[in-house]
Amino acid sequence: MKKATIKAAACLMAATVAFSSCIGSFGLFNKVLDWNKGISNKFVNEVVFILISPAYAVCGVVDLLVLNTVEFWSGSNPVAKVGHVENVWGSDGRQYAVKTLKDGYEVTKPTGEKVLFTYDVKHRSWSMQAEGQERELFRFNGDGTVEATLPSGEKKNVALSDEGIGSLRLAMGDGLFFAAR
Known part of the structure; x- marks a missing residue:
């Protein structure tokens, strides 16, 4: 039973990515990137980049599997830079x-x-x-x-x-x- 649930979840995730064709704007990933680029000292910027590098991976996956799909199907980006x-x-x-x-x-x-x-x-x-x-x-x-x-x-x-x-x-x-x- 557990294997069937894992296979079904894997197929659903693959279908979400494969059938939506949602390249999207990667809004969450870019928000983290913009924040990191905003640090004025390049050495401090590099240290922060190394320390928070797992955040880039997490944000990229969340964008890929969730937010870009929502953006594709709804037509609006849930983390757009409204007010910018x-x-x-x-x-x-x-x-x-x-x-x-x-x-x-x-x-x-x-x-x-x-x-x-x-x-x-x-x-x-x-x-x-x-x-x-x-x-x-x-x-x-x-x-x-x-x-x-x-x-x-x-x-x-x-x-x-x-x-x-x-x-x-x-x-x-x-x-x-x-x-x-």
Whole structure:
């Protein structure tokens, strides 16, 4: 009886990993790693790393078998960095503050204006809210394509490939092409 229970548990664990295809974000492991990297002295950092190295193994296994699976099936990471603010440089050379929310991101422009990007699990879509208006940006279709909303309000299905993104850029008027001899 005991062998059957162990075999059933082993098969269940293997099936969880094999059939979920949940690579995930390894949030718990990365939280431990980020904390350890936050130690300012590299020698103290190395000592702490050696002392807590079993924690990395435990966190990695918990992420692999539990948290990444939950993230895959539910669409949300149970240990996401909600509330974390990251300062990023825009392509315009200005700095933006990006705050992680439970269901998306809040971007604060250098002018102080805020733009919200939110993910709707039910509709599998990303939306943007700015200046009191909300607009769906795109939604994931079940066939591996996305339905993008153009600035005109028109919907366009595109493949998640270089060609699909290229056709979307053309539709938005963002395509630049050069001819060479």
